[in-house]
Amino acid sequence: MKLDNSISAVITGGASGLGLATARALASHGVKVALFDLNEEAGEAIASELGGVFCKVNVADEASVDAGFEKARAANGQERILVNCAGIGNAIKTAGRDRKTGGISQFPIAEYRKVIEVNQIGTFICTVKAAAGMMTLDPEDGERGAIISTASVAAEDGQVGQVAYSASKAAIVGMTLPIARDLSAEHIRVNTILPGLFETPLLMSLPENVRQSLGAMVPNPARLGKPEEYASLALEMVRNPYLNGEDIRLDGAIRMAPR
Template sequence: MELNSNISAVITGGASGLGAATARKLASYGVKVALFDLNAEKGEALAKELGGVFCNVNVTDEASVDAGFEKARAAIGQERILINCAGTGNAIKTASRDKNTGEISHFALDKFNLIIQINLVGTFRCIAKSAAGMMSLDPLPCGDRGAIVNTASVAAEDGQIGQAAYSASKGGVVGMTLPIARDLSRENIRVNTILPGIFNTPLLAAAPEPVKQALGAQVPFPPRLGNPEEYASLATEMVRNNYFNGEDVRLDGAIRMAPR
């Protein structure tokens, strides 16, 4: 897909981190961008910077997502690109014993379900609604009607202690990539997923610098945290390359996560 001012994109989680970097990258080609996020302050500021539109969207809420797409399409037209970066995580063991009291507890299902709803169901909700919109468009000269890029995690393949919910949600994103790509193949819509490793995003913003350096040192090469711009580069290539379809690609400096 040739990126230019005739193309529109929706980026979930677009106000910061991986989503913001991807929005900036796409906008550098002239692409019109809509940012779906809950952080209105950052989202409005970035949308203004890029000449795009901010939509206050909660991906777990059907009406919120519908309203977001309606606002985005009214402002910049039907998107041909969807980048799914909205997500979160927690760190809770399946069952655990308190070291001091010996009290046994288990992972509360509502906390498990929250991660699934945001990372997995929220991603699918946006894919389904965006794909339906893309199907209303004529194919471009390259043959594409649209391109979708999802965000999983290396935790989908080597989740650490306490990451049962997070790994399950991201594993689900990986698992549905190929079936969705096949579902949409006759409609000329491509679907791919990136599995980022340890990236320097707002999730790590509060960590002390020595902690960040220690995390980066675990990466075989280059021994550092990933930069959001590197994610944006791969996401953009997945959109531009017409033969990129149905793939799940690790972007991690060759790291394989240890149990903890």
């Protein structure tokens, strides 16, 4: 798919991190971008910078997603690109024991459900809405659209305390091929990126020595990934018409240890 000002894109989680880098990369090619995010202040500022539109959206809420797509399409027209970057995580064991008191704790089910709803169900809601919209378009060069989702290496190498996050990201991997097959007759491609340790706001908030230690865990290159490297792969997934139904690790060959 060509990248120019004749097409538009929706990026969820577009006000920071991987989503922001992808929005900037797409906008640099003239693509009209719409940012879905809950951070209104940052989202409006970035949309203004990129000449795009900000839509305050909770991806886990269908009505909020519908309103976001309505606003985005009113401003930019029907999108041909969706990049799902919105997500959350937590660090809670399935069950745990306090070493001092011997007391036993349980994973709060509401916290588990929240991660699943945002990461897995939110990705699916946005994918469903974008796919239905793309189906109204005429194919260009044999394509109606491209959808990219964000999983994580935790989908395959989940660490201690990552059960909810890993499950939500594994579900995104599991959805990729069936959705690609569902949409194949409509000429809409679907792929997923599994990032490793990246310079996201969460990791960048850690002390410098901790970030260096994490980067040193990566075999090659021995550093944290840059959001622009995620964006580069996302753009290649849009450009390459034969790339479909794939889940690609972007991780410097890291395989996460249990903790």
